[in-house]
Amino acid sequence: MRTELAIIGGGPAGMAAALSAHEEGVSVLILERDRELGGILNQCIHNGFGLHTFGEELTGPEYADRFVKKVRQARIPCLLNTIVIDVRGGNPCRITAMNRQQGLFEIEAGAVVLAMGCRERPRGAMNIPGFRPSGIYCAGTAQRLVNIEGRMPGREVVVLGSGDIGLIMARRMSLQGAKVKLVAEIMPYSGGLKRNIVQCLDDFGIPLRLGHTVSEIHGKDRVEAVTLVRVDENLKPIAGTEEFIACDTLLLSCGLIPENELSESAGARIDSVTHGPVVNDRLETTAEGIFACGNVLHVHDLVDNVSKEAQSAGVFAASYVKERMAGRERQWGQAVRPKIPEKTKSVLPKGRDAGKTLICIGCPVGCLITAQRNSDGSLAISGNTCKKGEAYARNEMTDPKRGVTSFMTAEDGDCRTVSVKTKGEIPRDKIWQCMEEIRAKTVKAPVKVGDVLIANVAGTGVDVTATSNVRRKKEV
Amino acid sequence: MYGRFANRRLRKGNRMLDVLIIGAGVSGCAIARELSRKKLNIAVVEKNSDVCEGTSKANSGIVHAGFDAEPGTLKARLNVRGSRLMKALSEELDFAYRQNGSLVLGFEERDRAKLEELRGRGIQNGVEGLRILDRKELISMEPQIGEKVTSALYAPTGAIVCPFGLTIALAENAAVNGVSFHFQTQVKEIRKTENGYEALTDRGRFLTKTVVNAAGVYADEIHNMVSGDGGRIRIVPRKGEYLLCDKKSGNLASHTLFQLPTTLGKGVLVTPTVHGNLLLGPTAEDILDKEGVFTSAQGLSRVMEKASLSIKDVPAGEVITSFAGLRAKGETGDFLIGEVKEAPGFFDVAGMESPGLSCAPAVGESVAEMVCGFLKPCDNPDFVAVRKGIPSMALASKQERQRLISEDPAYANVICRCEMVTEGEILAAIRRPLGATTTDGIKRRVRAGMGRCQAGFCTPRVLEILARELGIEEEQVCKAREGSYYLLQGKVREPFRKEGRDSR
Numbered sequence: 001m002r003t004e005l006a007i008i009g010g011g012p013a014g015m016a017a018a019l020s021a022h023e024e025g026v027s028v029l030i031l032e033r034d035r036e037l038g039g040i041l042n043q044c045i046h047n048g049f050g051l052h053t054f055g056e057e058l059t060g061p062e063y064a065d066r067f068v069k070k071v072r073q074a075r076i077p078c079l080l081n082t083i084v085i086d087v088r089g090g091n092p093c094r095i096t097a098m099n100r101q102q103g104l105f106e107i108e109a110g111a112v113v114l115a116m117g118c119r120e121r122p123r124g125a126m127n128i129p130g131f132r133p134s135g136i137y138c139a140g141t142a143q144r145l146v147n148i149e150g151r152m153p154g155r156e157v158v159v160l161g162s163g164d165i166g167l168i169m170a171r172r173m174s175l176q177g178a179k180v181k182l183v184a185e186i187m188p189y190s191g192g193l194k195r196n197i198v199q200c201l202d203d204f205g206i207p208l209r210l211g212h213t214v215s216e217i218h219g220k221d222r223v224e225a226v227t228l229v230r231v232d233e234n235l236k237p238i239a240g241t242e243e244f245i246a247c248d249t250l251l252l253s254c255g256l257i258p259e260n261e262l263s264e265s266a267g268a269r270i271d272s273v274t275h276g277p278v279v280n281d282r283l284e285t286t287a288e289g290i291f292a293c294g295n296v297l298h299v300h301d302l303v304d305n306v307s308k309e310a311q312s313a314g315v316f317a318a319s320y321v322k323e324r325m326a327g328r329e330r331q332w333g334q335a336v337r338p339k340i341p342e343k344t345k346s347v348l349p350k351g352r353d354a355g356k357t358l359i360c361i362g363c364p365v366g367c368l369i370t371a372q373r374n375s376d377g378s379l380a381i382s383g384n385t386c387k388k389g390e391a392y393a394r395n396e397m398t399d400p401k402r403g404v405t406s407f408m409t410a411e412d413g414d415c416r417t418v419s420v421k422t423k424g425e426i427p428r429d430k431i432w433q434c435m436e437e438i439r440a441k442t443v444k445a446p447v448k449v450g451d452v453l454i455a456n457v458a459g460t461g462v463d464v465t466a467t468s469n470v471r472r473k474k475e476v
Numbered sequence: 477m478y479g480r481f482a483n484r485r486l487r488k489g490n491r492m493l494d495v496l497i498i499g500a501g502v503s504g505c506a507i508a509r510e511l512s513r514k515k516l517n518i519a520v521v522e523k524n525s526d527v528c529e530g531t532s533k534a535n536s537g538i539v540h541a542g543f544d545a546e547p548g549t550l551k552a553r554l555n556v557r558g559s560r561l562m563k564a565l566s567e568e569l570d571f572a573y574r575q576n577g578s579l580v581l582g583f584e585e586r587d588r589a590k591l592e593e594l595r596g597r598g599i600q601n602g603v604e605g606l607r608i609l610d611r612k613e614l615i616s617m618e619p620q621i622g623e624k625v626t627s628a629l630y631a632p633t634g635a636i637v638c639p640f641g642l643t644i645a646l647a648e649n650a651a652v653n654g655v656s657f658h659f660q661t662q663v664k665e666i667r668k669t670e671n672g673y674e675a676l677t678d679r680g681r682f683l684t685k686t687v688v689n690a691a692g693v694y695a696d697e698i699h700n701m702v703s704g705d706g707g708r709i710r711i712v713p714r715k716g717e718y719l720l721c722d723k724k725s726g727n728l729a730s731h732t733l734f735q736l737p738t739t740l741g742k743g744v745l746v747t748p749t750v751h752g753n754l755l756l757g758p759t760a761e762d763i764l765d766k767e768g769v770f771t772s773a774q775g776l777s778r779v780m781e782k783a784s785l786s787i788k789d790v791p792a793g794e795v796i797t798s799f800a801g802l803r804a805k806g807e808t809g810d811f812l813i814g815e816v817k818e819a820p821g822f823f824d825v826a827g828m829e830s831p832g833l834s835c836a837p838a839v840g841e842s843v844a845e846m847v848c849g850f851l852k853p854c855d856n857p858d859f860v861a862v863r864k865g866i867p868s869m870a871l872a873s874k875q876e877r878q879r880l881i882s883e884d885p886a887y888a889n890v891i892c893r894c895e896m897v898t899e900g901e902i903l904a905a906i907r908r909p910l911g912a913t914t915t916d917g918i919k920r921r922v923r924a925g926m927g928r929c930q931a932g933f934c935t936p937r938v939l940e941i942l943a944r945e946l947g948i949e950e951e952q953v954c955k956a957r958e959g960s961y962y963l964l965q966g967k968v969r970e971p972f973r974k975e976g977r978d979s980r
Contacts, residue, residue, distance in 0.1 A: 033890065083890040100885035104877050122930035124797030129771040132799060134955035136930040149936050151950055151964045176968050220767060221960035237773075248965065261894075287519045397893070409969060439969055 003029040009115035011039020013294025013310040015067040020314030030078040038064030045419035052304035061468035067199035087266040089287030110321040111289045118256040118295040130217030139165040139253040154249025159183040162190040166253025187215040193364030274298040280333030282316040362388035401425035413445030413470035426460040433458035493684035501532035504690035505646035506840030512653035514853040523662035525958045528643035530692045536803025540831040541631035543598025571641035572750040578634025578732040591629040596841035605632040634910035640920035649863040651909045664703040686821040695826035713802035716758025717775035725791040726752040731739040733786045744782040756783040851897035866904045870896040892934040894927025916956045
């Protein structure tokens with residue numbers, strides 16, 4: 001098999017790179033190990049994607065769907081359920097892959113874009129002592145189990161690590177009826193976005209314990225409890241501060257590691273800071289003809305930034321292919337290193353009083369807004385940097401509103417669940433009623449993004465619509 | 477379901493067994509496999525839901541050369557014999573084994589005398605090729621060797637083995653040769669009968685002419701059921717904690733590196749595993765709890781600290797998991813193997829601490845001989861000595877991969893990406909005799925979940941395959957012992973519990 005440009009990974013990075021390279025006029029092939037494009041976005045059914053790229057807030061599956069549609073329109077060939085087991089740089093690059101239909105096969109490509117994403121840090125990497133019972137999951141694994149497989153990993157949950165996945169999963173588990181005891185964070189600040197602390201923890205009354213970690217896991221067969229302990233400035237546990245927290249599940253959100261085993265075997269040098277390949281200003285790795293973008297290069301906070309970076313990678317790879325086809329020599333670019341960390345830590349205001357200082361959840365910036373009621377009853381709002389902030393603060397002081405994202409059971413579908421969202425915001429105190437209605441509902445495949453599945457949910461006048469596509473299961 | 481098949485067959489009749497083996501660890505399985513060469517009616521009972529669930533699953537995976545044990549002891553004799561048998565056995569039963577040689581490291585000048593003493597003991601035990609190396613020679617063999625290492629004892633016959641692979645291979649081959657295995661079956665009481673013994677378990681009773689007690693840390697409890705007050709024994713679990721590092725660090729040591737005891741106390745080992753990881757440990761701590769396989773912060777940091785004596789730059793950032801195992805330590809310092817005085821036809825295989833794994837093939841041989849001396853059976857004409865393991869796509873050549881995929885496309889569907897384990901391998905692990913019924917069972921047979929992401933990626937996929945193959949719901953699938961260790965707590969649509977959920 002031959003292609004001008006092969007892209008490993010059909011998530012947000014892979015799709016954006018494929019599209020921009022296609023526009024540059026080179027032939028592109030996407031290799032994806034899952035049964036559909038979209039990567040990890042498919043399990044990220046919550047809101048908050050696409051503000052930069054599309055100027056509106058989308059759920060993960062919707063964001064993916066927009067790119068999938070473009071890939072389909074451009075008729076870019078994709079090999080799904082296909083795993084790449086080896087990559088070699090050179091002219092041409094050689095890829096070994098396999099799938100059920102073609103077995104083991106080789107692809108010759110003028111260039112390769114690595115877009116394999118990242119993986120989560122497991123318990124073992126943190127060396128948390130104790131037994132090895134069931135009930136310890138990385139947050140992303142739990143997210144897949146709940147949102148895609150429709151299974152509950154546990155009922156009484158402690159989350160270790162306040163990265164965005166941890167916060168999002170604390171809310172998801174709560175929405176699905178689990179009791180989330182607390183989120184522990186070893187650092188004195190949260191690793192997640194400020195708005196996620198508001199809408200994932202504060203809204204659900206989940207305590208965030210900064211400067212705390214889990215020092216031991218109890219329970220032999222199943223997690224029965226964890227020991228929570230305060231840490232000193234060197235992040236070492238302080239004796240005497242131990243608390244015994246009963247729970248049946250420990251979710252870990254303790255960092256992501258770019259997945260570079262393929263890159264390394266291809267001979268790409270790995271940066272000790274980013275844990276991604278060393279790249280030049282054209283995003284080319286030290287392995288000839290192999291480019292990298294997205295979370296395989298360094299872990300991004302926002303998918304919009306992944307798309308942007310990947311788009312450039314696609315253009316660079318395409319121009320590389322064209323230059324090589326024209327017989328020109330490989331050019332050495334300038335070494336660059338992505339900024340790490342990508343964003344600053346979220347420092348919460350001290351002595352935060354929900355009545356006065358608000359954190360805007362309108363976008364990832366998370367402006368601190370002060371809202372005060374004047375003697376005439378009107379509101380004085382300051383600190384916001386856009387109009388959305390003012391509207392948010394006004395609502396928050398009178399009638400707090402939230403968008404709800406969840407999923408429903410799908411019948412006769414090619415997957416078990418269809419992700420859904422409220423088409424607009426609903427009063428915060430209607431969240432539970434809304435969830436009850438969503439949970440009670442089963443939908444029959446096929447379902448398309450945008451289909452109205454519940455009209456006027458919880459009497460709010462807002463509809464619940466599908467955010468993912470479910471095809472009818474093929475008759476066996 | 478093959479795994480359950482053996483159980484059902486036996487429970488039909490209450491016929492008399494020739495041999496009842498208690499414990500499906502490496503010793504029990506080795507004995508079962510050796511005895512299956514004879515025409516005997518053999519059953520193995522195991523309280524867990526799989527073989528290799530106790531001491532056999534959590535150890536160093538070392539085949540010791542045999543210089544350590546006191547000459548004349550059972551340990552010395554069986555170790556050297558076991559070490560000699562292991563290679564041929566690994567070829568016959570197709571499990572991972574590599575003769576990588578071992579080094580005992582000395583850290584001070586006076587350690588040289590201790591190494592000489594060890595060498596002398598080894599020679600007495602019959603260990604071949606022992607040699608003392610100076611630092612210069614050592615560095616050429618192990619470039620990462622610690623700064624303070626001055627000399628070493630080199631044992632070229634030292635080897636590493638996959639303890640799961642070994643135990644599973646022995647059990648599978650025994651099962652194919654007619655041994656029946658009964659899992660989740662715990663012996664509660666043993667009574668002497670007119671022509672043998674009656675073992676009462678939580679799943680019915682077994683009548684048998686002979687009993688082999690290979691119950692690991694519980695061997696004392698089983699022994700004491702028949703010994704009478706005068707002959708009681710005691711097994712003390714001695715805990716050892718380990719750290720396992722990513723395959724990226726697997727080349728930091730090519731030999732198994734032991735340490736002579738230092739002022740810090742007994743040393744730890746640093747060794748590559750047969751699968752290419754780096755293993756550090758174990759600590760040694762006598763405990764009371766026979767199920768106390770938990771790790772501790774102190775234990776793990778002690779391992780790290782001591783390992784840094786053996787090699788430079790211990791890869792602390794590359795640790796992928798930690799675990800603890802229990803050595804079944806007897807009171808005499810040697811294995812307790814043989815017929816119990818007060819109970820003819822009842823054989824102990826107790827106190828099987830280190831080097832129990834190395835000895836397993838010899839223990840099998842030797843105990844089988846004792847049992848056969850008692851029962852005088854004739855040969856099993858249908859005995860099949862050779863067993864083929866589950867093919868590994870990760871290790872297979874291009875041609876083998878192509879052949880496997882053409883036979884079954886499931887071999888092209890990668891489920892565990894860290895270890896490159898395919899659906900084909902997982903299906904084989906479930907469908908084989910004594911097949912896997914838990915995610916841990918899958919992990920130990922084909923390594924799905926053994927890698928650097930520690931099952932984060934493959935857990936949902938393995939759950940789905942196990943549920944489908946076993947004909948159960950995913951929430952019924954367990955990590956280990958069936959009936960506990962549940963991975964999931966139900967479907968998402970089960971009703972809300974009201975308390976503690978109110979939004980502010």
